[in-house]
Amino acid sequence: MAFENSHQFAKSLDRQDSLKSFRSKFHIPPVKGKPSLYFTGNSLGLQPKSTKRFVTEELDDWAQLGVEGHVHSRRPWMYHHKLTKKYLAAVVGAKPGEVVAMNQLTVNLHLMLVSFFKPTPQRYKILTESGAFSSDQYAFESQLKFHGLDPNDALIELSPRAGEFALRTEDILSAIETHGQELALVIFGGVQYYTGQFFDIAGITKAAKKVGATVGFDLAHAVGNVPLSLHKHDVDFAVWCSYKYLNAGPGAIAGAFVHERHAKSFDGPRFAGWWGHVEKERFQMRKGFKPMEGIDGWQLSNIPILQSAALLVSLEIFNEAGMKAVRVKSILLTSYLEFLLKDIDPDGKYFTIITPSAIEARGAQLSLLMLRDGKKIFNALTKAGAIVDWREPNVIRLAPAPLYNSFDDVYQLGLLFKKALK
The missing domain is CATH 3.40.640.10 (Type I PLP-dependent aspartate aminotransferase-like (Major domain))
Incomplete structure (x- = not known):
């Protein structure tokens, strides 16, 4: 698929997403009164809304x-x-x-x-x-x-x-x-x-x-x-x-x-x-x-x-979702995130993606080896409402989870990343 770095394109992907309804099944943590951009499902997944009822x-x-x-x-x-x-x-x-x-x-x-x-x-x-x-x-x-x-x-x-x-x-x-x-x-x-x-x-x-x-x-x-x-x-x-x-x-x-x-x-x-x-x-x-x-x-x-x-x-x-559909969306989400990150830092001045580029050799995660100002960039993302993961000594991990992350989430994260790099 030919990706575009535009809000309109991200929204079009969300409209075509067969799993888009599953986002409403989860609590999205708020930051400053707005839903956060949550990209740490590889550390702690979000709470399904029905968990409280079952427990x-x-x-x-x-x-x-x-x-x-x-x-x-x-x-x-x-x-x-x-x-x-x-x-x-x-x-x-x-x-x-x-x-x-x-x-x-x-x-x-x-x-x-x-x-x-x-x-x-x-x-x-x-x-x-x-x-x-x-x-x-x-x-x-x-x-x-x-x-x-x-x-x-x-x-x-x-x-x-x-x-x-x-x-x-x-x-x-x-x-x-x-x-x-x-x-x-x-x-x-x-x-x-x-x-x-x-x-x-x-x-x-x-x-x-x-x-x-x-x-x-x-x-x-x-x-x-x-x-x-x-x-x-x-x-x-x-x-x-x-x-x-x-x-x-x-x-x-x-x-x-x-x-x-x-x-x-x-x-x-x-x-x-x-x-x-x-x-x-x-x-x-x-x-x-x-x-x-x-x-x-x-x-x-x-x-x-x-x-x-x-x-x-x-x-x-x-x-209900099926692992096959989860994997299909995961590949698309992570590939779109990779595209946006490379578009933001095309010369690799700020980071290197150390996760394999081949889709069969990765899951819903991209690890960014920060080459300069890593912790400052991470802190800027956090302050702006993106919940991402820092791993010592200098890696930011981003994990778009197919059941609750949208393509708009990925696009908005790209905007915050671009701003943080400045």
Whole structure:
């Protein structure tokens, strides 16, 4: 599509937008009495307007039913974790029995590493990207130390080539082949939080499996953002949070995926809790853990109902919109933003876009490496009513979320950016 830097053109895109009605389903935070330009859905998604009703219904059931709400509430608490399964499966490309909402992201990551990182004297290394989100780095380091391994030896972190900002897929695949005989685990983020790069999940998984390594992904910045096919691509496990693109609220309940081939045959180590015990015997309170089939066997505790209700609201919106339509709009929104930014700073005096330009290698995020006056420009945008994200030492992240951002939002952000550069 040939873009234009004009308000009229942005409005024409909004008129053609098949998802334009979904914006009205969300609360847009005000700044100085006007709706803000909210571009931080990659950090915290906006609140759906129906969240309060869903959560209030659970509070009302608690007030009226007490403990009986576990079986007699309108959404019985005993089975609340099952309500989101089919929706989560559609978002991540899985079967309902392969996904569950539980815990927090890093808790789930540790649970998966306990089960799927099984080092031997020959295979003991973890391969990942350099500059992974700090929680992931800490998890990898602590798991290696738990096994008596030195992270300086056992952790392989891949960096982009000199002068580049994103990892080339060919370099990732080459590293997997080079270190293949030593690799116990290959694990990447689905989308790199700092650069916004969308990794080739299918290619990485295939290469890892070829050398005999287990493969997992942290989908914190990918879930609800980019198309995923975890089952089809044969990923062993994945984890994610739900407070970014999934709009389930600050500190929201997280989620996890385990491929169905591990459902019945899994005989490796795991940390167990009572909610992972076979459902029909759970309340017999007997010694001896018997895991449920599939990912449900990795559950530790009963689900926090208020958090689950908030997640259910957003997932119903995603189900109504459809991930295919979300992705189509996301590509157009982000491409239009890229066009406007390059039109504003054509010579690259103020910033460089470090997110890959290829649409298949990015999601709803552009990361701008600020070359001069970065913090001043960020502060000017904030003061003018644009809620964007600053990442040390010098990157501004912009994330147009398809469910609630409009093309007019993108155009107005462009105007504020142009003014801030002056």
